[in-house]
Amino acid sequence: MTITKSNWKRNFFTIWTGQAISQFSSAVLQFAIVWYLTDKTGSAMVLSIAMMMGFLPQGLLGPFIGVFIDRYNRKRIMIISDLLISAASFVMVVAGGFGRLSTELILVVLMIRSIGSAFHTPCLQAVTPQIVPEDQLTRCSGYSQALESVSQILSPVIAAVLYASWSLSGIIFLDVIGALLAVFTLGITVIPKLQQDETAGKVQLIREAKEGFQILRTNKGMLGLVLISSVHTVALMPTSAFIPLMSMSYFNGTSTHASIVEVMFSIGVLLGSLVLARWGGTKNRIYTILGSFLVMSFGLFVMGILPTGGFYIFALCAVLIGVSAPFYMGIYTPLLQSNFEAKYLGRVLSLSSSIRLLSGPIGLAFAGVFTERCGVEKWFPIAGGLVLLAAILTVLIPCVRNCDKRVDSLNENAQIESEISTEKKAV
Known part of the structure; x- marks a missing residue:
């Protein structure tokens, strides 16, 4: 199916509305987790490890994850990634409800969320040219950067208000809702399918990477x-x-x-x-x-x-x-x-x-x-x-x-x- 000039904007902005909500809720949660770990441990080492958990899996797994993005349905990969991120966050909600939200659990969840992002982020970038005409890619990238900067401006303020009045579990649950909204907008969006080689035998990670x-x-x-x-x-x-x-x-x-x-x-x-x-x-x-x-x-x-x-x-x-x-x-x-x-x-x-x-x-x-x-x-x-x-x-x-x-x-x-x-x- 081909995305025409009349509907590419609807598809692009539908996806990015969901992504903007999810990105904003994740940014709020990120600030809240940093403050929580600071209050609970006061350890610079713990904060450094938390930062490493946030980006190291993406750096290490990236070359191999790209193999799956090129081989399988990209829309499905993004949906599964968002569901994985929301499920990992929901584990923290449940643990918080039972009073067992430990530092170790938070670090493990941050690692799982990073793995989900390692699939989701390049997959979304790879999908964009399938939706957006080539001469509009830079402008759409500008819109995306604008949404990200708005999130950077507002998320510390919202996080400060919520952290003072809510439990961390409540903020985490807000992020779960944001991820599910991103899944919904992906589900109703039309993304052209590539002729991906899903049946071409077993995945050979090293060769394909x-x-x-x-x-x-x-x-x-x-x-x-x-x-x-x-x-x-x-x-x-x-x-x-x-x-x-x-x-x-x-x-x-x-x-x-x-x-x-x-x-x-x-x-x-x-x-x-x-x-x-x-x-x-x-x-x-x-x-x-x-x-x-x-x-x-x-x-x-x-x-x-x-x-x-x-x-x-x-x-x-x-x-x-x-x-x-x-x-x-x-x-x-x-x-x-x-x-x-x-x-x-x-x-x-x-x-x-x-x-x-x-x-x-x-x-x-x-x-x-x-x-x-x-x-x-x-x-x-x-x-x-x-x-x-x-x-x-x-x-x-x-x-x-x-x-x-x-x-x-x-x-x-x-x-x-x-x-x-x-x-x-x-x-």
């Missing part, structure tokens, strides 16, 4: 962009973790000051997302990413050279970085979506996400040692330099600079597909 890497490797421009994005992640993941420390330690502020910076950043993301959704980016989308890198690098450099009385300039720089962020992520995903055939998107998107996620701990480890010795404020110019390096590499490497050329990439995909077919016959 390798095929996804071969497809990504053949498109040298997109592979280069994925690796450059890892440099970006090495810079930004520690930076996001250090912003509260800068607000409260370096600038001698309070948790209120830290919240102000987070909200200012989210407002910037919202503004940038709305501009991207309206504008759509430059004709060669790689130059939009380049602009994002340059603006972000400038903001980080300024953050790192401020005196201890420069908190409000620090907050304004957070807005600037927030504005620039959607012009990177809001373009990066559509570039991947439009450069590869739909039947390979699950593996390509999962693999690229894993590469980025696994580079994060490298940045956290290096930055943690560096800031202990040199001071947290010294990290920000380093982060700015890394993002500037990403911008320079984007310009200097010709295949990356010119990777926004769908025809060439599809020809390369056809070539590697022929090679894969030959390998299968040989086996």
Whole structure:
């Protein structure tokens, strides 16, 4: 079945309405869990483990999960993933009702939810080009970024109100309802079926995951962009973790000051997302990413050279970085979506996400040692330099600079597909 111009918007916004509700309820729960673990344990180690449980399964399992996304019905996978996430959360509701909501159970549930997200997120990204016309992918990505930024702005406030007046079990139950609403909107949405190879024998994870890497490797421009994005992640993941420390330690502020910076950043993301959704980016989308890198690098450099009385300039720089962020992520995903055939998107998107996620701990480890010795404020110019390096590499490497050329990439995909077919016959 083909999605026509007259109904693609209805399908896209039906899915994203459900996803926005689920995303918002999950964000509220995330803040509530952090506060709960802080109140109950007061342990930085427990909070670090909780953070690792949130993204490490996605990074480790991504290359293999993409095999299932490309082989089986993507709509069904998203529904099952949402049901798994809601079921895991419901276990915490039941445990809370019996007074047995332990830290260990919360960590296990966070891991299960992360596994569900590892299937759901790349699957949703792979489905989007099946619904949305290619020339609208960037705008729709801008809408998605806007919804995410609204969630980032409102969820801490709502979480604070609910945490003060409800039990944690009540907040968890709210997230269960959000996940079930996401399942409902997926159920009533029309998603074209790909000719996926469900009957082509047993799943061979290693071989099929390798095929996804071969497809990504053949498109040298997109592979280069994925690796450059890892440099970006090495810079930004520690930076996001250090912003509260800068607000409260370096600038001698309070948790209120830290919240102000987070909200200012989210407002910037919202503004940038709305501009991207309206504008759509430059004709060669790689130059939009380049602009994002340059603006972000400038903001980080300024953050790192401020005196201890420069908190409000620090907050304004957070807005600037927030504005620039959607012009990177809001373009990066559509570039991947439009450069590869739909039947390979699950593996390509999962693999690229894993590469980025696994580079994060490298940045956290290096930055943690560096800031202990040199001071947290010294990290920000380093982060700015890394993002500037990403911008320079984007310009200097010709295949990356010119990777926004769908025809060439599809020809390369056809070539590697022929090679894969030959390998299968040989086996």
